[in-house]
Amino acid sequence: MAQMMFKKQSGYIINIWGESMVYKALTIAGSDSGGGAGIQADLKTFHQLHVFGMSAITAVTAQNTLGVQGIYPLPVEAVEKQIDSIAVDLSPDAIKTGMLFSEDMIECVAYKIKQHRWTRVVVDPVMIAKGGSRLLKQEAVEALQRHMLPLAYVLTPNIPEAEVLTNMRIDTLEQRKEAAKKLHDMGVRYVVMKGGHGEENELVDLLYDGEQFYEWKSKRVHTKHTHGTGCTFAAAITAQLAKEKTIYEAVDVAKRFIQAAIEQTLQIGGGHGPTNHWAFHE
Numbered sequence: 001m002a003q004m005m006f007k008k009q010s011g012y013i014i015n016i017w018g019e020s021m022v023y024k025a026l027t028i029a030g031s032d033s034g035g036g037a038g039i040q041a042d043l044k045t046f047h048q049l050h051v052f053g054m055s056a057i058t059a060v061t062a063q064n065t066l067g068v069q070g071i072y073p074l075p076v077e078a079v080e081k082q083i084d085s086i087a088v089d090l091s092p093d094a095i096k097t098g099m100l101f102s103e104d105m106i107e108c109v110a111y112k113i114k115q116h117r118w119t120r121v122v123v124d125p126v127m128i129a130k131g132g133s134r135l136l137k138q139e140a141v142e143a144l145q146r147h148m149l150p151l152a153y154v155l156t157p158n159i160p161e162a163e164v165l166t167n168m169r170i171d172t173l174e175q176r177k178e179a180a181k182k183l184h185d186m187g188v189r190y191v192v193m194k195g196g197h198g199e200e201n202e203l204v205d206l207l208y209d210g211e212q213f214y215e216w217k218s219k220r221v222h223t224k225h226t227h228g229t230g231c232t233f234a235a236a237i238t239a240q241l242a243k244e245k246t247i248y249e250a251v252d253v254a255k256r257f258i259q260a261a262i263e264q265t266l267q268i269g270g271g272h273g274p275t276n277h278w279a280f281h282e
């Protein structure tokens with residue numbers, strides 16, 4: 001869709017000629033029954049950012065704020081079918097991938113992304129849930145490196161995920177930059193390394209575009225209610241890319257989205273509660 005002046009109305013976007021323009025984003029990820037992460041976080045974020053959300057579910061998790069009680073991967077064929085159904089009829093403007101779980105699933109999703117020639121692809125390399133449950137099998141890490149990184153227009157690792165993907169230890173900002181360069185060399189167009197892990201009061205999210213580094217700094221909110229921060233942040237980037245924003249604009253909105261979602265906490269559940277997807281308004 002061509003970039004043009006527009007205003008928002010009733011959730012979707014009206015262009016200067018009064019025509020409605022609906023931007024669409026697809027998430028290929030796991031379902032979180034608790035609603036704070038995974039597919040549910042992605043769809044809520046797309047909706048709040050005025051993008052029509054679609055999903056292909058890779059696995060169903062029984063999950064709440066206390067942890068993950070069960071993981072039920074879907075057959076690869078079911079994921080292929082969901083993706084094809086969307087592709088033939090509802091061509092997405094941007095794609096996000098989240099929990100992919102197994103080597104087979106990664107191969108299938110990578111094949112489908114190539115087959116449908118989707119290029120605005122945000123890969124969130126989800127590996128381990130907050131409570132410690134594995135959302136990506138150990139033996140599938142290599143498949144993620146080999147098949148997904150070259151397809152990633154944007155990769156959004158947190159620091160532990162960047163360590164696994166680059167096989168290096170990351171303690172300092174310099175090491176984060178070195179890891180971002182490695183990930184770029186592995187085929188990623190834009191690396192967005194999230195700085196949520198750690199104890200510092202100031203968080204730094206880093207963007208590497210192959211030439212320069214850009215930093216987004218924010219104040220750490222001291223709360224345990226951060227379930228789904230990674231998914232929500234990457235989904236906000238995806239929504240902005242669907243609307244043809246640049247990567248810099250997309251990260252900027254995503255950063256403000258997640259900051260508001262963490263600050264204006266909902267305080268639900270007995271454990272790590274979800275973020276507030278209603279908090280940010282564009």
Ligand SMILES: Nc1ncnc2c1ncn2[C@@H]1O[C@H](COP(=O)(O)OP(=O)(O)OP(=O)(O)O)[C@@H](O)[C@H]1O
Binds near residue numbers: 130
């Ligand atoms: N306590 C916090 N206060 C403010 N911003 C935060 C906090 N925790 C995370 N963020 C922000 O949230 C986004 C996601 O970062 P994080 O590193 O937590 O991702 P993640 O590890 O994938 O998420 P999760 O821990 O939920 O799996 C980043 O923009 C990060 O800066």
Ligand SMILES: Cc1ncc(COP(=O)(O)O)c(N)n1
Binds near residue numbers: 031061227229230
């Ligand atoms: C189905 C599913 N996908 C992803 C995550 C990780 O969530 P996040 O890293 O955003 O907390 C999760 N807990 N459950």
